[in-house]
Amino acid sequence: MSFLTENPFQNRAASHGRASLGRLSARLKALAVSLTRRRQVYALSQLDDRMLSDIGVTRAELEEANRWSLWRDPGEHLAEAAEQRRAARQRAAEALKGREV
Secondary structure (H helix, E strand, C coil): CHHHHCCHHHHHHHHHHHHHHHHHHHHHHHHHHHHHHHHHHHHHHCCCHHHHHHHCCCHHHHHHHHHCCCCCCHHHHHHHHHHHHHHHHHHHHHHHHHHHC
């Protein structure tokens, strides 16, 4: 009797549906994070250049972050830019130490 009541295609479809819902849920969460970060980037863009400099962000970096696709988190761009600045400062400091010796 159980052979007649169990439908392997139905189980497979249900599993696929749950996986699709999981992917959709992840995409919607990513979109929500992106929109939140975009509001934060907009708030930062309202600051003057001196204040942006104090927190280590340039206006050009904010503008570039806002050009990213809606699905991409602009905070990722700002984090990458900050990391590149830190690496450049470290290379410059090491180059200066090399000259002093």
